[in-house]
Amino acid sequence: MxxxxxxxxxxxxxxxxxxxxxxxxxxxxxxxxxxxxxxxxxxxxxxxxxxxxxxxARGDQEWAVANPETSTHLYLMSPRTPARGNVVEIDIMEGYLREQIQPDTEVDLARFWQVIDRTTGEIVDFADWEITEGGLVRVNNAVAGHVYTVNFLARQIWDGTQMYNYITNNWDEDPKRHKERPYNVxxxxxxxxxxxxxxxxxxxxxxxxxxxxxxxxYHFTLVFNDKRKEKFVDWFGYTASVSPEAILAFEAEYGYAITPEDFVDEGFYNCSFRVPSxxxxxxxxxxxxxxxxxxxxxxxxxxxxxxxxxxxxxxxxxxxxxxxxxxxxxxxxxxxxxxxxxxxxxxxxxxxxxxxxxxxxxxxxxxxxxxxxxxxxxxxxxxxxxxxxxxxxxxxxxxxxxxxxxxxxxxxxxxxxxxxxxxxxxxxxxxAEGKTPQNSPVRVAVLNAWGSLRTWQTHMVAHALAYEQTQPYVGVLESLAGLPFDVQFLSFEDAMNGALENVDVVLNVGEAGTAFSGGRNWADPQLQAVIRDFVARGGGLIGVGEPAVLSANGAYSQLSDIFGVDREQSWSLSTDRYPNLEPNHFITSTEVGCGCGAGIGQISGPGAGKVRGALEADVTGGARYWVPVTPDVQVLQMNGVSVEVAAHDYADGRAVYFAGLPFNQQNARLLQKAIYWAAGSEDVYAASAHAADPRIDVAVYENGSVFVYNSSLETVTSEVYNVAGKTETVELEPLGSIWFNH
Amino acid sequence: MxxxxxxxxxxxxxxxxxxxxxxxxxxxxxxxxxxxxxxxxxxxxxxxxxxxxxxxARGDQEWAVANPETSTHLYLMSPRTPARGNVVEIDIMEGYLREQIQPDTEVDLARFWQVIDRTTGEIVDFADWEITEGGLVRVNNAVAGHVYTVNFLARQIWDGTQMYNYITNNWDEDPKRHKERPYNVxxxxxxxxxxxxxxxxxxxxxxxxxxxxxxxxYHFTLVFNDKRKEKFVDWFGYTASVSPEAILAFEAEYGYAITPEDFVDEGFYNCSFRVPSxxxxxxxxxxxxxxxxxxxxxxxxxxxxxxxxxxxxxxxxxxxxxxxxxxxxxxxxxxxxxxxxxxxxxxxxxxxxxxxxxxxxxxxxxxxxxxxxxxxxxxxxxxxxxxxxxxxxxxxxxxxxxxxxxxxxxxxxxxxxxxxxxxxxxxxxxxAEGKTPQNSPVRVAVLNAWGSLRTWQTHMVAHALAYEQTQPYVGVLESLAGLPFDVQFLSFEDAMNGALENVDVVLNVGEAGTAFSGGRNWADPQLQAVIRDFVARGGGLIGVGEPAVLSANGAYSQLSDIFGVDREQSWSLSTDRYPNLEPNHFITSTEVGCGCGAGIGQISGPGAGKVRGALEADVTGGARYWVPVTPDVQVLQMNGVSVEVAAHDYADGRAVYFAGLPFNQQNARLLQKAIYWAAGSEDVYAASAHAADPRIDVAVYENGSVFVYNSSLETVTSEVYNVAGKTETVELEPLGSIWFNH
The missing domain is CATH 3.20.20.80 (Glycosidases)
Structure with a gap:
């Protein structure tokens, strides 16, 4: 109706x-x-x-143009410039767009600019550099063969979004359009x-x-290059939130001086993949x-x-x-x-x-x-x-x-x-009467360096744009966003402060060294002990990609004893691996009535080619060369020497490893089953309303209604289990759906 | 004849x-x-x-059996064992073969054994652990949630090779065969x-x-597991060269005590891929x-x-x-x-x-x-x-x-x-009159942490056995072994001591963190400066895989400014990349008369799929997510976002990057041309005797003889240039060869 x-x-x-x-x-x-x-x-x-x-922040352009000292600022880094002799000149504006960026040389350069020797990481003494008439930075007393950069404060004289619209729509020809300057409140x-x-x-x-x-x-960081094309985009970037006023106010409030390098961050500008300082x-x-x-x-x-x-x-x-x-x-x-x-x-x-x-x-x-x-x-x-x-x-x-x-x-x-x-x-x-459907009793937490501040925002660079390298990890978020779990985003500090008391399964997802995997946080023995204790007492741990990775003390993943797998860093190629291949595991098995594969897993011998269960994880772009490191870990999927999916009992708990999980409905189902398995709740899954075919999603509401919907562009016929105690068979056209009301 | x-x-x-x-x-x-x-x-x-x-060392078994105290020793590490409470018991023999390994508890345990907290890296006080009657190591005062290991000295009571032959040929049934004990000279x-x-x-x-x-x-390290299968094999391993006598003699001579951990090395046992201490x-x-x-x-x-x-x-x-x-x-x-x-x-x-x-x-x-x-x-x-x-x-x-x-x-x-x-x-x-054929005037050095000690031995685990993970790097050695270049193996110390004076092109090959790439050696600013100076003054630098990698100071490869490419660690995904695709480069171009591909390179647009020149590098298993980091680097081959081959002018010198080079004749030819290009000697290559088809190798002797040989299992027809000033056309059957004598 x-x-x-x-x-x-x-x-x-x-x-x-x-x-x-x-x-x-x-x-x-x-x-x-x-x-x-x-x-x-x-x-x-x-x-x-x-x-x-x-x-x-930019609606009042006549006023903005009349008051140019009100512009916002941003911090930028020059190109990495090697010194051949004892003097090196650095063209700080190389690659930047002069219509957007104007180096601010009016400020106290000793306070707001920095020259750094990127070979040693040392800051060059202010007395040892100067700005030339041509606007270059000249470093005197440089060391030949070292690489130098300049952290410089610049005025942003063109708002990022308006610049994008202006250039994209070619408004140069339109006399009514002007380049809009952002001003700093x-x-x-x-x-x-x-x-x-x-x-x-x-x-x-x-x-x-x-x-x-x-x-x-303040606009997210969006910097164009000297060809008027996008040079840098970070949807979470605070680079353009800086100003001398703000920096001085920060120092007054926090009692320490925040430095240009705190913003430039070796040229990574504190993107959210960096473990935050x-x-x-x-x-x-x-x-x-x-x-x-x-x-x-x-x-x-x-x-x-x-x-x-x-x-x-x-x-x-x-x-x-x-x-x-x-x-x-x-x-x-x-x-x-x-x-x-x-x-x-x-x-x-x-x-x-x-x-x-x-x-x-x-x-x-x-x-x-x-x-x-x-x-x-x-x-x-x-x-x-x-x-x-x-x-x-x-x-x-x-x-x-x-x-x-x-x-x-x-x-x-x-x-x-x-x-x-x-x-x-x-x-x-x-x-739904404005309510959410029933979630699984299994409570899930995504553990990362940002915690709840980046709820549903992990592994994202520019809003919803796809990056090849992040697909194996952002796919986990995409899966979770449509699965019936309560999902929290917890920081490592949260975990150490007892937050895992309300969690059944912890996920740690991402590449080594990133805020999402955790990087140097894993050097903290207390963090490791908290997670070991959580799993040993019956908790579930799921790692995707390079979880808990910080190469140290004989392990790449600091939780390799829990996962039962670790990355082969080529330092233990001498160790023979005898993977226990398990094709009929709960996680990778399909159910009767599924049209997507054989009901019974197939597995071939070790060596060349792929080994997998009935539900195959697509791990494209994920971690490579993870190998078994405990004798009892079960390998559910393998490609050459690389473990792609593994499951491991650890004291009273369980752990699951995936090399990567780019989003698709089958991977979402694998993640769903892995969560249930890690929680020791296979029976809860079996009793829950769900479809045999992973392309079909099911939601159950408190009022008894059941919504069954085809999350694919194909026509799907599937059994749906536990619909008010019965098994229903549905045939749904692409994107089709059906309600069962009781 | x-x-x-x-x-x-x-x-x-x-x-x-x-x-x-x-x-x-x-x-x-x-x-x-x-x-x-x-x-x-x-x-x-x-x-x-x-x-x-x-x-x-094992020929005299009657005597060896009569003198069991003469056996050799080896150092081993127990499994990584997590402590759940404040006491943890470690089964040091778990996974080892009792027929081969006998823990030596007769020695001074405080001197020759160690228990290590692998979560903190700290050595556990000798007073805090003991050996139980059952042969377990019990750590008292453990920290719950930390992982512990034992470094233990053991007697080796079965020679590695004889054990292998015995088990492989099932000599248990043969009354004439005995397990041979090695003795320590x-x-x-x-x-x-x-x-x-x-x-x-x-x-x-x-x-x-x-x-x-x-x-x-002393046998190379060969340890079997409790199922009589190979557990650990390192053809270069010194683990079985240890003994209390040797360790004490070492201390007397060197003035410091070498510790169990110096041998156990976090469980990596100083395999040659480790940057040596x-x-x-x-x-x-x-x-x-x-x-x-x-x-x-x-x-x-x-x-x-x-x-x-x-x-x-x-x-x-x-x-x-x-x-x-x-x-x-x-x-x-x-x-x-x-x-x-x-x-x-x-x-x-x-x-x-x-x-x-x-x-x-x-x-x-x-x-x-x-x-x-x-x-x-x-x-x-x-x-x-x-x-x-x-x-x-x-x-x-x-x-x-x-x-x-x-x-x-x-x-x-x-x-x-x-x-x-x-x-x-x-x-x-x-x-050949017992002589070597003429080599190119371009002199090549393979730079690694071992230098000449591991001449032709880099990236090798067990003698000539193939390891999937090392193929992209060992292939460089395999290529060089059959190419007409003088090849030296230089250490980083050699480079810093002036050895590059006699080198035209430096190769650095391997995975991050390995002795072959160099790992922590690249933290030395002097080493970086020496290489930068070498290239800036006209030298050539070729990196394969993860060359000069030590993630620090804004770069993954510390020589990224020279290579013009660097690994995307997901910290600079915010930076847009605009690769300069160059399909017609000297390195990847083929010559007229080659049957292996089009004479003119083909290139498609960026984005999905592969981009490559006429000679395609097979980079299977090589490094991923290397991206352009200087505006002028030329990208010769690309797959998705990953640069697979790149060339970069750097001051008066040149650098080439390959993601990997598993051995085949085409990759060998690419390496050969890359060496000539990096040396600025394309003209020398053009004037040298060589075949259009990379499957055909050519050797020129001082006496004027030219040997042309088909290094493939196919029949190949190819032009051969500069054979005594002429171009010859040859048709060679599989493995066929022909001499031109003048």
Missing amino acids: ATTGRVTLPIEVGIDEEVKVLMQRLGADAVRNSDGTELPALVDELAAKVYSTYFP RQDKVWDRVRSELDRWLSEHTEVDVVRFTTFF KAFKDWVLFQHRFVTSRVRELTDKVHASGKEAMMFLGDNWIGTEPYGPHFKDTGIDAVVGSVGNAATCRMISDIPHVKYTEGRFLPYFFPDVFNENGDPVGEANVSWMAARRAIVRKPLDRIGYGGYLSLAIKFPEFVDRIEAICQEFRDIYEA | ATTGRVTLPIEVGIDEEVKVLMQRLGADAVRNSDGTELPALVDELAAKVYSTYFP RQDKVWDRVRSELDRWLSEHTEVDVVRFTTFF KAFKDWVLFQHRFVTSRVRELTDKVHASGKEAMMFLGDNWIGTEPYGPHFKDTGIDAVVGSVGNAATCRMISDIPHVKYTEGRFLPYFFPDVFNENGDPVGEANVSWMAARRAIVRKPLDRIGYGGYLSLAIKFPEFVDRIEAICQEFRDIYEA
């Missing part, structure tokens, strides 16, 4: 009739403008909430202006119900506190004007930290974000302390997809397939689209498709 | 006529017995040298006995011309000096009896170190070793200070190959193909076979084949 609501439509001027029809077809109850579109006068007639974008003058401008705007825009902040004050963690909280307190001043004004404050999760979102300790103080009513996949959907829908969340679905109504060669229906299906897995587990409250509606309506099949998606979204939301 | 000589035949009792015929057909001028065969009386009639095996009583026994034996064996020592005193390097030289001085006493006796002393390169060869500083003092006349491939062949033929070298060719006349399902002719061909590449560059003086002749003569096609091989060997030797 067609219902309405929970849907936001982007609208624009000149297509009033189409807007009206679409509002009705999609059941939309809110409208919005987009970057570069105006709300039509029509909005007054529509029985809908009106959202309007608002840019607090830490300056009193700026902050006064931002507040008064918002007051003015609120009073002038009575038609607006929801102020959609896009976003607040104390200084950087302090800085994040320092800015989080500052940003959230200033956001509150703005949301108070919004509320005073009778409107709602919505935050876009992106662009200038740095410091807001929706999973940080001060987000609850922002006064933000709602968060909207782009849904790239299940994990990014959960990142939005799990945000606490807001009244509602909204997912902006793909595809964006932009010409890159909406053209005669594009496949908008296909993209909508893939997007919905991923998002639905997450939405079922933890619903978004609303969905919407973005971009140019005038473009989308030229594709009637697409409109048909999103009409159906909007309806299915409402059906799920309403059948 | 059939010639004779330079061939050794294994003979045995009971086939006198066949022996005579075969001696003639193969042109053999020497005969030998094998392990377990007797020389027939016939030897007196044969106009041939007679070799006889001699076992100085460092004990005066033993040494007296060994000398007097040799005196007796020499006087009794007048028929023997050559005493073939098999071998001397100072203590271990001292120990190797200490034992090398001892062993060679004692060998000299034996060879003096051999010479006094009018015989020659030949050393078998294997078994109990530890301490002889043919490339060590004291080998010249041994008095050894000849070395014989098994030829597994080109690199092992060069390891034998390049040994200095001996009168001649001999290669024992494969297959060994044993039933594992000589049976109705075996392919002895095929194995002989593959072996000859590999060995010939090396022999041409640096001839062995003799070749031979081993095993049971009675078995081989049942395969007449095999006898035909080795008759031809023996003749071709002599033809090459004689045409």
Whole structure:
């Protein structure tokens, strides 16, 4: 039955009739403008909430241009430059875009710049370098054959998102467009202006119900190169949150000076894959506190004007930290974000302390997809397939689209498709009565250096973009986002402070040396002891890739005794390995009625080729050369000398190792079964509602309803077990679903 | 024309006529017995040298059994055992074979045993552990959740090679066979006995011309498990060279105590892939000096009896170190070793200070190959193909076979084949007039932590056995063994002491953290500066796999500025990469007339799939996720995001990177061209005698002869350039060859 609501439509001027029809077809109850579109006068007639974008850190360009000293800053590193003799000249701007970056030589160079010998790691004495007339940094008394870099403070004279839009849409030709300068709200003058401008705007825009902040004050790190192409993008980056004012305020508050190198971080700029330093963690909280307190001043004004404050999760979102300790103080009513996949959907829908969340679905109504060669229906299906897995587990409250509606309506099949998606979204939301379905009693924790601050955000570089190298690990998050488990994100400190008391299975996922695997944290004997104790007393441990890795004391993974496998660093090639191949393990076995493989595992002899059970893990790009290191570990999948899946009993607990788990439904099922096995709860799995075929997902609600949905683009026939005590057989078309109500 | 000589035949009792015929057909001028065969009386009639095996460290079993305190020792580590509470009991013999290993509890346990907390790396106080009546080690005051191991001294009561032969041939049933105990010549009583026994034996064996020592005193590390299967094998291992006597003598000489952990080395036992510690390097030289001085006493006796002393390169060869500083003092006349491939062949033929070298060719006349399902002719061909590449560059003086002749003569096609091989060997030797062919003027050095001590021995675990993980690196050695270059093996100390003055191109090859890549050596700024200076002044640098890797100061490879590529450790995924793809580079281009690919390189766009030039490097198993880090590096081959081959100009020099180079003829050609390119000598390559097809090798002798040979099992037609100034076209059958004499 067609219902309405929970849907936001982007609208624009000149297509009033189409807007009206679409509002009705999609059941939309809110409208919005987009970057570069105006709300039509029509909005007054529509029985809908009106959202309007608002840019607090770059919306006021006339003023910004008149006050250039208000620009934001960022820290950058020069190229690594080898010295051939005792003098080396470094072109710090090599590869940077002068339209965006302006080295700030007005500051106290001794305090805010650094030259570092990257061969020794030593800081070069300030007396030993100077800036030449041509803007180069000349190091005197260099050591020949050493490599030098400069950490320099620069003004950011072009906002990242606006730069991207400007260059992508080639606005050089458009006299109405200018390069927008971001300004820094830490300056009193700026902050006064931002507040008064918002007051003015609120009073002038009575038609607006929801102020959609896009976003607040500091942009994630986005740096372009001298060819106007993207040079560096870190969606979590704090590089552009720096300024002399902030750095001095930090020192006053924390009692120590944060240095340029604390931000430049050997050129890695504290990307979230780096094990965070104390200084950087302090800085994040320092800015989080500052940003959230200033956001509150703005949301108070919004509320005073009778409107709602919505935050876009992106662009200038740095410091807001929706999973940080001060987000609850922002006064933000709602968060909207782009849904790239299940994990990014959960990142939005799990945000606490807001009244509602909204997912902006793909595809964006932009010409890159909406053209005669594009496949908008296909993209909508893939997007919905991923998002639905997450939405079922933890619903978004609303969905919407973005971009140019005038473009989308030229594709009637697409409109048909999103009409159906909007309806299915409402059906799920309403059948669930706004609640989440029942989760497994097995409680899962993802252990990493960031803990809850990066909830659903681990292994992510740029929002929802795919990176070949991260697929084996981000796939675990994508799997979990659609599985019926309570998932916590815990830090190593949390684990040492007793947080594992409320956990059944711990996951540690990622490459050696990353914050997600843990890197140097594993040098802490207390951490190791806590995990050993947890497993020995009956807990489950699952490692993916290079878990607990810190090569030391005879082991690569410091928990190799628990996993029963470890990486062959070529230091123990002399040791013979006799893997115990186990093709019929609970984890890799399939169930009767599954169309995806033989019911009984097959295994071939050791040596060349693959060895695997019936459910095959795809470990593409995962860790290599992990080998058995305890005599009793069971090897469930092997390729040449490399163990790809292993299971190990350890005292009263259990551990599972996967070389990698890029996302697909079969890998998700393997992870699900591994979690049950690690928890010693195979019987709970057997008694749970689930489908024989891993492509079919099942959700059970408290009210007895059971939702069975095909998370694939194929037609699937499968048995579904334990549907109100019975086995049902379903045949579901691609993306199809069925409700069993009792 | 059939010639004779330079061939050794294994003979045995009971086939006198066949022996005579075969001696003639193969042109053999020497005969030998094998392990377990007797020389027939016939030897007196044969106009041939007679070799006889001699076992100085285990040949005297009646005496050994009567003097059990003379056994050798070895250091072993217990399993890594986690403590659940404050007491942990460790079963040190778990997984070891009691027939081979006997923990030595008679020694001063505080001095010769250690218990180590492998979670902290700390040594447990001697007062805190004890040996239980059941032979377990009980640690009191353990820390729950920490992992403990025991370093224990054990008696070796079964010689490694004899154990292998005994178990493999199931001699349990044979009442004439006993488990042979090795004895330790460092004990005066033993040494007296060994000398007097040799005196007796020499006087009794007048028929023997050559005493073939098999071998001397200490066996390479070979440990079996409790199921009588190989547990640990390190052909270079010094683990079984230890003894209380030696350890105390070392301390007296070096002024510091070498500890159990110096040998156990976290359980890696100083395998040659480990960056060697100072203590271990001292120990190797200490034992090398001892062993060679004692060998000299034996060879003096051999010479006094009018015989020659030949050393078998294997078994109990530890301490002889043919490339060590004291080998010249041994008095050894000849070395014989098994030829597994080109690199092992060069390891034998390049040994200095001996009168001649001999290669024992494969297959060994044993039933594992000589049976109705075996392919002895095929194995002989593959072996000859590999060995010939090396022999041409640096001839062995003799070749031979081993095993049971009675078995081989049942395969007449095999006898035909080795008759031809023996003749071709002599033809090459004689045409070359015993000299090596002309090498390229480009001088190559392989830089590693061992330097010349491990000449042709890098990346080797067990003699000539293939390990999947080492293939991408050992392939470089295999390539070099058959290429026309002067190759030196230099240590990092050598490089810092000026050795690069005589080098044009430096190779650094292997995995991160290994002795061959260099590991912690790269923390030395002086080493980095020396290499940078070498390249900047015009030198060439070639890295394979993970060269110069030590993750520090913003780089994974400390020479990433030279290579222009570095590993993506997931810390700079935020940095965009724009590889400069170069399909038409000198290194990867083919020449007209080659049948192996298009003359002009093909390249597809970046992104999915492979990008490569005309000559494709096979980098199977090599390093992944190496990416461009300088704007000017040329990417010659790429797979997804991973650079597989790159070339970079650096000041006046050049660098080349390969992700891996497992051996094949095309990879060998790529390496050859990379060496010329890195040296800036493309013109020298163009003017050199070489074939268009990489499967064809060419050697040019000082006397003007040119040897052209097909190093493949296919028929190949190819142009050969610069044969006395002309281009010749050859068609060579599999393994075929042709001489051009001028």
